[in-house]
Amino acid sequence: MGDQENDALTILSVVLGWTYFACWSSSFYGQVYETYKVKSVAGLAFDYLALNLTGFTFLSIYSTAKYFEDAQKYGIKIEDLAFAYNAVFATLVTIGQVFYYYDTRKDNKVRPWCITFLILLWGTAASYTIYIIVNGQPEDSNLSLWSILGYEKVSISFFKYIPQVYLNYSNKSTVGWSIYNVLMDFFGGFFSFMQIIVDALNKQNISLFDGSLNIVKFILSLESMAFDIIFLTQHYILYSNSHKAKDVQQSLLKPTYVSPIQ
Secondary structure (H helix, E strand, C coil): CCCCCCHHHHHHHHHHHHHHHHHHHHHHHHHHHHHHHHCCCCCCCHHHHHHHHHHHHHHHHHHHHHHHHHHHHHCCCHHHHHHHHHHHHHHHHHHHHHHHHCCCCCCCCCCHHHHHHHHHHHHHHHHHHHHHHHHCCCCCHHHCHHHHHHHHHHHHHHHHHHHHHHHHHHHCCCCCCCHHHHHHHHHHHHHHHHHHHHHHHHCCCCCCCCCCCCHHHHHHHHHHHHHHHHHHHHHHHHCCCHHHHHHHHHCCCCCCCCCCCC
8 A cells, every 4th residue: 555645536536425425315315206296106116125224224334333443444434424324314214205105006015035135134233243242353354243234235235126127127117216316326336436446546556355445335336337227228218118107107196005014
């Protein structure tokens, strides 16, 4: 690692960091507005929300612990904390909309596979916490409790997009799924990725595995961009037929309340 950092690259990193924060954070509120506008959550996969809440809770714990332990060493920025906390808040707002706008005629619910996966994730986290309490934190920081929660967030981010991809495929439409959400998510992932690259160049170190880079953030950036490309393809190419979109939007009227968790 270099002894000195380039001032220009340092400033660029800050700009990229807060730009990714703005894009990724605002992506959540596009979905909040979309749901309010159509007064329905029929186009939103509830598995996605359930996984989001757990994932961003884990990311908040991971980022906070690493930041206060040694932010410079682990590549954790203050904007990483701000994003994680905002993501938990925005997800809770969206879940609140689910309970308010839930439609009995739609078959959206948190499915058994998702519940099983969440139990596995929380069970693993709880078991490892007990292990750490008994044996102490391992010397390898990559095996710390905080790192394990970060890795679990990475796995969640892979699986959480699949239900929404499948729901769009089943509906042959993306109505109810905010394209603004997708665009901001893609640019958030892009700027987050670029910040990591700039930081690596600034430190004269491009290794992802020596602890100086935020590997969790790096993988999350790539996952986001990859799935957003799929969503954009669905929205603009596969399911762009305006007549189908109108038919689906008509079916979203007159919601009535029933608990979505079955």
